[in-house]
Amino acid sequence: MPILASTHDDASETIACQSVLDALNAQIAILDQNGVIIAANRAWFRSVAARSGDRLFRIGACYRDDWTAEQSIFAAVAPDAPAGIDAVLRGEQLSFVREYCRQTEAGERWFRLEALPLRQGGVALVNTDITAQQALEALAHLRERHQRLQNRLRRRRRLAHAPRQSLRLLIEQTTRLARANAELQQFTSVVSHELREPLRMVSSFLDLLRRRYGEQLDERANEYIAYAYDGAMRMQSLIEKLLAYARLDQRRPAMRPVDCNDVLARAIGMLQVAIAESQADITFDPLPTVLGDDVELGLVFRNLISNAIKFCGDERPRIHIGAQRRTNEWLFTVRDHGIGIPASDAERIFDMFVRGQSRRQYPGSGIGLAICRKVITRHGGRIWVERPADGGSLFCFTLPALP
Numbered sequence: 001m002p003i004l005a006s007t008h009d010d011a012s013e014t015i016a017c018q019s020v021l022d023a024l025n026a027q028i029a030i031l032d033q034n035g036v037i038i039a040a041n042r043a044w045f046r047s048v049a050a051r052s053g054d055r056l057f058r059i060g061a062c063y064r065d066d067w068t069a070e071q072s073i074f075a076a077v078a079p080d081a082p083a084g085i086d087a088v089l090r091g092e093q094l095s096f097v098r099e100y101c102r103q104t105e106a107g108e109r110w111f112r113l114e115a116l117p118l119r120q121g122g123v124a125l126v127n128t129d130i131t132a133q134q135a136l137e138a139l140a141h142l143r144e145r146h147q148r149l150q151n152r153l154r155r156r157r158r159l160a161h162a163p164r165q166s167l168r169l170l171i172e173q174t175t176r177l178a179r180a181n182a183e184l185q186q187f188t189s190v191v192s193h194e195l196r197e198p199l200r201m202v203s204s205f206l207d208l209l210r211r212r213y214g215e216q217l218d219e220r221a222n223e224y225i226a227y228a229y230d231g232a233m234r235m236q237s238l239i240e241k242l243l244a245y246a247r248l249d250q251r252r253p254a255m256r257p258v259d260c261n262d263v264l265a266r267a268i269g270m271l272q273v274a275i276a277e278s279q280a281d282i283t284f285d286p287l288p289t290v291l292g293d294d295v296e297l298g299l300v301f302r303n304l305i306s307n308a309i310k311f312c313g314d315e316r317p318r319i320h321i322g323a324q325r326r327t328n329e330w331l332f333t334v335r336d337h338g339i340g341i342p343a344s345d346a347e348r349i350f351d352m353f354v355r356g357q358s359r360r361q362y363p364g365s366g367i368g369l370a371i372c373r374k375v376i377t378r379h380g381g382r383i384w385v386e387r388p389a390d391g392g393s394l395f396c397f398t399l400p401a402l403p
Contacts, residue, residue, distance in 0.1 A: 018039075018041075019213075020209065020217060020221045020224055020225060021039070021040075021041035021042075021221075021224065022041050022042045022043075023205070023209060024041060024043065024224070024228055025043060025128075025129070025202070026043060026126050026127065026128045026228070027041070027043040027044040027046075027047050027048050027126070027127040027128070028040065028041045028043070028044055028124060028125065028126050028127075028224075029041075029044050029048070029057065029063070029124075029125045030118070030122060030123075030124055030125075031063060031085075031089065031122050031123045031124075031125060032121070032122045033089060033121045033122050034062070035062050035063050035064055035085075035086070035089060036060065036061070036062050036063075037057060037058065037059055037060065037061050037062075037063055038059065038060075038122070039059070040057075040059065044057070044127070045058075047127070048073060048127060051073050051104075052066070052069070052071050052072045052073050055071075056069055056071060056072055057072075063082070063085070063125070064082050064086075067079075067081070067082050073102065074113075076102075077100040077101065077102045078098050078100050078113060081096070081098050081113060084096035084098065084115065085115040085123060085125070088115040088116070088117055088123050089115075089117075089122070089123050091117070094117065095114065095115060095116055095117070096113075096114065096115040097112060097113070097114050097115075098112070098113045099111070099112050099113075099130065100113065109129055109131045110129070110130050110131045110133075110134045111127055111128060111129055111130060112127075112128045112130045113125070113126075113127050114126045114127075114128070118220075132235075133235070142180070145180060146177075146180045149173065149176055149177045149180050150177060152173055152177075153170075153173050153174060153177050156169060156170040156173045156174075199232055199235055199236045200236065202228075202232045203229060203232040203233055203236065206225055206228055206229040206232065207229060209225060210222070210225050210226075210229065254293050254294075254295075255291055255292060255293060256291065256292075256293075257289050257290070257291060257402065258289065258290055258291070258292045258293070258294045258297060259287075259289050260287035260288060260289065260290060260297065260323070260332075261286065261287045262294070263287075263294050263297050263298050263301060264284060264287060264301050264321060266298055267298050267301035267302045267305060268282060268305070270298075270302060271302060271305055271306060271309070274306065274309050275309065278309050278312065278316070278317050279316050279317075280308075280309050280312075280316070280317035280318075280319060281316065281317065281318045281319070282305070282317075282319045282320075282321070283319070283320045283321075284320065284321035284322065285320075285321070285322040285323060286323075287321070287323045287332075288323055288325070288330050288401070289402065290330060290399045290400070290401065290402060291399075291400065291402055292379050292399060293379075296375045296378070296379070297375065297379075299371055299372070299375055300371075300372045300375050300376065300397065301321075301334075303368035303369065303371060303372050304334040304372065304395050305319060305321075305334065306368070307368060307369070308334065308336035308338060308393075311336070311338040311339050311393075312336070312337075312338040312339070313338050313339045315337065315338075317336065317337075317338065318336065318337045319334065319335065319336050320333075320334075320335045321333070321334050321335075322335070325401065326398075328400065328401050329381070329398045329399065329400050329401050330398065330399050330400075330401055331396060331397075331398050332396065332397050332398070332399065333394055333395065333396050334394070334395040335388070335392065335393075335394050335395075336392045336393055337390075337391060337392040338392050338393065340387060340391055340392055340393055341385055341387065341393050343387060346384070346385050346386075346387070349369050349385065350369045350370060350372070350373040350383065351370060372397070376397045376398075376399070379399055379400070380399070380400050381397055381398040381399045381400065382397065382398050383395070383396065383397035383398075384396055384397075
């Protein structure tokens with residue numbers, strides 16, 4: 001049964017485009033300017049049309065007529081979506097996104113429905129299973145719960161010499177903290193295996209498809225592949241950063257005297273490719289020896305320097321790292337001359353998933369600075385950002401000085 005409807009069904013580019021659509025897991029349907037379905041992939045027919053009585057959402061049908069039908073899978077979970085889709089069709093909105101939950105044969109699943117305009121007119125409807133992403137958010141919530149329990153445990157420790165009732169509460173909180181930590185480690189292991197490996201396979205096959213058949217596909221097909229590949233790589237990077245953030249709570253820092261000159265040199269060495277490509281100019285003052293974990297402090301320097309290179313704007317990156325003794329602590333600074341940070345974002349950029357700039361222009365996960373704050377806090381210091389009068393950003397963090 002042909003899935004792609006076209007006025008030139010035998011054309012090689014149409015066949016190639018259909019092959020690309022069928023290779024994607026996302027459920028995709030193409031609407032013309034009147035909302036009529038003119039193309040769809042196998043996932044759409046298998047997961048949308050077949051589960052809507054196998055008579056709805058077929059080629060040649062107007063999506064509005066089928067949307068609210070009794071057997072439609074969208075009728076109960078996204079009844080108002082056609083208003084947003086029609087707004088994209090009319091050019092009144094750049095896109096439409098709706099997340100919803102529905103029961104499937106595999107149990108309760110979360111989906112994201114997107115309407116994306118096409119350059120030649122019409123809209124691409126993309127229905128994606130995002131249950132894995134919800135699992136990542138659950139991991140973040142579990143980590144927050146773990147952090148709250150840790151804070152409560154610290155408060156209870158101060159009551160160690162209080163009456164017996166306080167001691168009993170301390171034991172209960174310790175037990176809960178141990179249970180939450182075990183759950184977090186187990187969940188981290190599941191995420192590592194269940195999410196990273198399928199994403200690696202998807203990205204590898206998409207890259208193979210692009211390299212082997214890219215010249216045979218038309219511009220639209222290559223555009224679909226690029227969207228899918230970019231999404232897979234961003235999700236894989238997000239998982240890696242989340243796991244790195246979660247693992248910080250699973251190990252104690254190996255505190256010992258650390259020469260920050262060596263730590264900075266290793267961080268710069270690991271960023272050599274980005275430094276060479278951007279022709280970044282990195283200078284630094286002599287740095288002190290502090291009590292800390294060289295691996296975790298290396299994460300701080302790498303993230304701050306990497307951000308300075310990424311957000312340099314149109315100019316060649318210029319970065320300077322310095323340190324200054326202040327009473328019983330060292331003040332470290334990482335100065336750049338890039339696009340800077342709005343004053344309204346100066347506090348929130350250290351939170352999880354917060355980004356100060358457009359994802360499309362400056363790709364990233366929004367976790368790097370959260371990792372920096374976690375590391376510096378574990379070392380007994382503080383981290384913040386300032387806005388110099390001549391532009392750019394000045395990231396500052398403190399570390400306790402050696403006795």
